[in-house]
Amino acid sequence: MNESEKEEKPLDFIRSTVKQDQEDGKNEGRVHTRFPPEPNGYLHLGHAKSICLNFGIAEEFNGLCNLRLDDTNPVAEKTEYAQAIMDDLRWLGFDWEERLFHASDYFGQLHDWAVQLIQDHKAFVCDLTFEEMRELRGNLIEPGKESPFRDRTVEENLDLFQQMKEGAFDEGSKTLRAKIDMSSPNLNLRDPVLYRILDQEHPRTGSVWKIYPSYDFAHGQSDSIEGITHSLCTLEFEHHRPLYDWFCENLGIHHPQQIEFARLNLNYTVMSKRKMLRLVQEGHVHGWDDPRMPTLSGMRRRGFTAQAIKNFCERVGLAKRENVIEIELLEYCLRDDLNKKAVRRLGVLNPLKITIENYPSGQTEEVDAINNPEDEDAGTRKIPFSREIFIDRNDFMEDPPKKYFRLAPGKEVRLKYAFYITCKEVVKDENSEVSELICTYDPESRGGDSPDGRKVKGTIQWVDARSAVACKVNLYDRLFSNPNPEDGEEGKDFVDCLNPDSLEIVESALVEPSVQDFEVGEPMQLERVGYFCIDSDQPEDGSLVLNRSVAMRDSWAKKAKK
RNA sequence: AGCCUGGUGGUGUAAUGGUAGCACAGAGGUUUUUGGUACCUCUAGUUGGGGUUCGAAUCCCUGCCGGGCUGCCA
Numbered sequence: 001m002n003e004s005e006k007e008e009k010p011l012d013f014i015r016s017t018v019k020q021d022q023e024d025g026k027n028e029g030r031v032h033t034r035f036p037p038e039p040n041g042y043l044h045l046g047h048a049k050s051i052c053l054n055f056g057i058a059e060e061f062n063g064l065c066n067l068r069l070d071d072t073n074p075v076a077e078k079t080e081y082a083q084a085i086m087d088d089l090r091w092l093g094f095d096w097e098e099r100l101f102h103a104s105d106y107f108g109q110l111h112d113w114a115v116q117l118i119q120d121h122k123a124f125v126c127d128l129t130f131e132e133m134r135e136l137r138g139n140l141i142e143p144g145k146e147s148p149f150r151d152r153t154v155e156e157n158l159d160l161f162q163q164m165k166e167g168a169f170d171e172g173s174k175t176l177r178a179k180i181d182m183s184s185p186n187l188n189l190r191d192p193v194l195y196r197i198l199d200q201e202h203p204r205t206g207s208v209w210k211i212y213p214s215y216d217f218a219h220g221q222s223d224s225i226e227g228i229t230h231s232l233c234t235l236e237f238e239h240h241r242p243l244y245d246w247f248c249e250n251l252g253i254h255h256p257q258q259i260e261f262a263r264l265n266l267n268y269t270v271m272s273k274r275k276m277l278r279l280v281q282e283g284h285v286h287g288w289d290d291p292r293m294p295t296l297s298g299m300r301r302r303g304f305t306a307q308a309i310k311n312f313c314e315r316v317g318l319a320k321r322e323n324v325i326e327i328e329l330l331e332y333c334l335r336d337d338l339n340k341k342a343v344r345r346l347g348v349l350n351p352l353k354i355t356i357e358n359y360p361s362g363q364t365e366e367v368d369a370i371n372n373p374e375d376e377d378a379g380t381r382k383i384p385f386s387r388e389i390f391i392d393r394n395d396f397m398e399d400p401p402k403k404y405f406r407l408a409p410g411k412e413v414r415l416k417y418a419f420y421i422t423c424k425e426v427v428k429d430e431n432s433e434v435s436e437l438i439c440t441y442d443p444e445s446r447g448g449d450s451p452d453g454r455k456v457k458g459t460i461q462w463v464d465a466r467s468a469v470a471c472k473v474n475l476y477d478r479l480f481s482n483p484n485p486e487d488g489e490e491g492k493d494f495v496d497c498l499n500p501d502s503l504e505i506v507e508s509a510l511v512e513p514s515v516q517d518f519e520v521g522e523p524m525q526l527e528r529v530g531y532f533c534i535d536s537d538q539p540e541d542g543s544l545v546l547n548r549s550v551a552m553r554d555s556w557a558k559k560a561k562k
Numbered sequence: 563a564g565c566c567u568g569g570u571g572g573u574g575u576a577a578u579g580g581u582a583g584c585a586c587a588g589a590g591g592u593u594u595u596u597g598g599u600a601c602c603u604c605u606a607g608u609u610g611g612g613g614u615u616c617g618a619a620u621c622c623c624u625g626c627c628g629g630g631c632u633g634c635c636a
Contacts, residue, residue: 010576038636073635130634139632141564175634185565187632196634215636239566239631260567262629267573273636315585317575319568322629326573329586339599374599405597414595448595459595528596556597 012318014053014259018061018230021257027229031063034228035089035096036103036219039069039203040076041273042288042295043088045309045330049264052313054232055094066226067096070103072218074202082203084288088296092306099226103218104204106225110213111165113221113251114176114194118157122250123194124150125160126177133175136182137190143183144190150179164197167210171199176211180246188243192216220244221253228256234263235320264316265324268478269294270485270494284498285479289536291547292479292502302476303523303533303549308337327478334550338523338531343371343378346416346461347511347526349473351390353436353465356421359387364466367447369417383512385418388465390510392529395460396437398426401560405458407437413458416527420445420456461527468510471544474535475504509546516544528552 011019022029033054037047058065067089071077089096117123126149128136138144152160164174176195184190194217201207220243223231231244238260248255265271270279271294279285279293288295291302299309312333316325346369364386372378391407400408407413412422425438444450448459482497511526518524520536530551538545 012575036636040636070636076635133634134632137632139564144632172634177634187565190632193634198634212634214634219636235567236630237636262568315574317585319575321568321574323574326587329574332586335598344596370595373594373596403597416595456595458597461596525596525598528598552596552598554597559597 013320014230014232014261014318015057015060017257017259018057021229022061030227030229031058031061032066032227032229033058033063033232034066034068034223034226036068036070036222037085038073038076039071039078039082039085040073041081041277042084042297044271044273044276044296045266045294045299045312046264046271048092048296048309049313049316050232050234051089051092051094052310053261053318057230057232063229064099065094065096066099066101066228068101068103068222068226070215070219070222071202071204072103072213072215074198074200074212077203079203084297088300091300092296092309101222101226102204103213103222104202106218106222107205107209107213109225110218110221111211113247114161114213114217115158116251117178117194118161118176119154120250121154121179123157123176123178124152125157125164126150126175126191127173128175130172133193137187138182140187144187146182147177147191150191161195164195164211165209167199169197171197173197178217178246180243186239186242188216188239189246192243216240216243217247220247220256220258221251223256224248224251224254227254231256231258233258233260235260235322236263260320261318262320262322264313265322265486266294266327266330267324267483268327268480268485268499270480272486275486275494278495279479282495284495291474291535292476294479300521301536302547303338303521303531304334305337305341305523308334311337324484331550335531335553338525338549340374342523342525342531344369344373344525344527345512345515346383346463347509347515347529347532348390348392348461348463349475349506349509349529350393351463351508351510352393352396352434354389354391354421354439354462355436356387356389356439356441357424358440361387363387364464367418381514383417384464384467385415386464386466389415389462390465390468391415391460391462393434395458396423396434398434403559406460407458411458412456413460414445414448414456415462416459417448418446418462419443419448420450461529463510463512467513469513469516469544470508471511471515471546473506473509473532473546473548475506475548477502477504511544511546515546523549525552 035051035054055065126147136145175193177191180189182190193214195211198212241258244258289297289301366382367385368380369383395406397408407423409423414420419441421439421441423439427436429435479502480497481499485494485497518534520534523533525531531549532546535545535547
C-alpha cells in the first residue's frame, strides 16, 4: 500500500481520535494500547477483534501494545487459560515483546493507592453484607442511601483495612468502598467496592493477599501504571468510564483515555465466555477447541488461518452501534485466503466405484495434476490412475435433471487431469442401489483434452482404487440453527437452539495418497468439495481424520434447490 | 420508570453542510480441465414528523425504535 492509498482509506472513529491526539502532541505523541483479557476462559473471535484493534493501532501509529492478564479475581482464573491466551495470540501473529504484565503485578501499588484514598477521606471500610449493600444502593429511579459506616475516622478505616489485608475477617464480611455519590444516576458511582475479602489462592501471588481489588479499582490504574494512552474496551464499560476517570483524577496519576466500541456478534453462534463454558461443561461440544466453537483454538483446529481471521476483523468495521455480522462474511474471508494458499488434492467423500472396461487390467499410469491454479510456484504432482477408480456419488445421477453436467447413463465427463469417460452400464445391488458403474474411457483424451476438440462440460474428481487412502472426515456446520441463539424466544435457553447436525461424520472417504503427507492443520482443498485439514486429534492406529474448514461455494446446489 | 447510548440497502461499514459509496449476501451473465476462482451487470438504504439552509444522512426540536445499567464478575 502506498502513501496516497493510505491517506484515502477512511479511518474508524477510534483511529481518528488517536490520529488527532498524536497530531496534537497529546502524551508527547506517544500511542500505547493494551489487550487485557481475564484468564478465565479461552480467547474467541470477539477477542480477535479487540486484539487486531489494539495491536493494529499500535503498529499503525508507531506505538506499542501490551499484553496484560487481568487477574484480579482468583476464583475463576487459571494458568491453563493464561497459557492458552498467549498461544492463541502468538498464533494470530502478534508480539507483545517483553511487555507481558499482570494486574496482580500491581497489587502492592493498588493497595497503597487505596490507603491514599482512605487518608484523603475518599474511601471507607464498610461492614454491610452483600444483601444490605444491595438494598441501600437504591435502584434505577431511586437514589441510594449512605452506608452507616461511611463516617468512620481515617484511623479506624486504616486499621480495619490493615486487618482485612491480614486476613482478620471472614470472606464477605467487609469491603473497602469509595465515597462518591449514593444518589448518582450512574449506579457505578454509588460508593463502589474497591476491595473485597477473598480467601482464595491466587495463581501468581499465592496466599499473600486476602483482599483483592475490583475491576474498577484495578483496570484504570493498571493502564495508568503502564503508561497506556488509549484504553479501548467494549460498550458495556461505558458506565464505568466516570469511575475510571474518578480514580485517575483523585489519585493524581497519568490518565489514559477510555474509548468504547461495540463488541462483535456473529449470527448462528454465541460470543460469550460464559455461554461457551456451558457448551463445554455440558458436553454439547468436545472442548474449548472443538472445531465448531468460535474460539481461536477451535477455529485453528478447524483449519482457519490467522490471516483469514485478521482480514475478517478488518472487514467487520468498528463503530459504537450494536451489530450482528453474518457468518457468510467469515466464510468468505476463509475461502478467500485459502483459495490463494491451499494446495489442491482429489478426494471423494461418498465413493462410487467405476470400472473402466476398456482400460487394461493390471495397468497403472500417472497423470500430472496442478497443485494450485492460483499459485504457479506450488508446482505439479503425479496421481496414479488405473482401471478401477472411485468418484463421488453426488457426481452421478441415473435420471439427471436438465443442465446436470456430471455423469449419467450414456453421458461423458472429464476426470480431472485424466481422461474422458462415458457411462455404459449401471450395476445395482440387491436393494436396487447403484453399486458400480461400468464406463469406457477415451485413450486420446489423456490429460483432459481430446484431439477432436469435442466439448465436455462436466469435470469431476476421482481417486484410483488401489492407491487411494481411506479416511474419516468431520463435516462441520453452524453450531446453532437459530441465527440469534443469544436471545431466542422467552424462556428458551440458547442450548435449545443447537444445530443437531453441526457435525456430520463421514466414516470412509477416499483421498489421493499424498494427503497422508500433510501436517496437522496444513490447509488443502479437495477439489470441488471444500477446504480441509488434518485434525490435531489423530487416532492411535495411524488412520487419518480430516476436518472440513469450509465447503466450496456451490452455485449448482443453490440452483438445484429451486 | 430514571440515566446513558445508538439508529444509513438483507448484513456490516463510509460519506461530518455539496453527486449516498464500498464489502458480504441475493439475482443475472462472461471466462473456466474445480458448477471453485476471476470479471461484468443488476436489485436494494439515510427511523417518522417539523425546523434552519441555496443545499441536510450530517445542524436544531420532537416523536418512534434498539441496546446498556440495580455483582463484593470482568
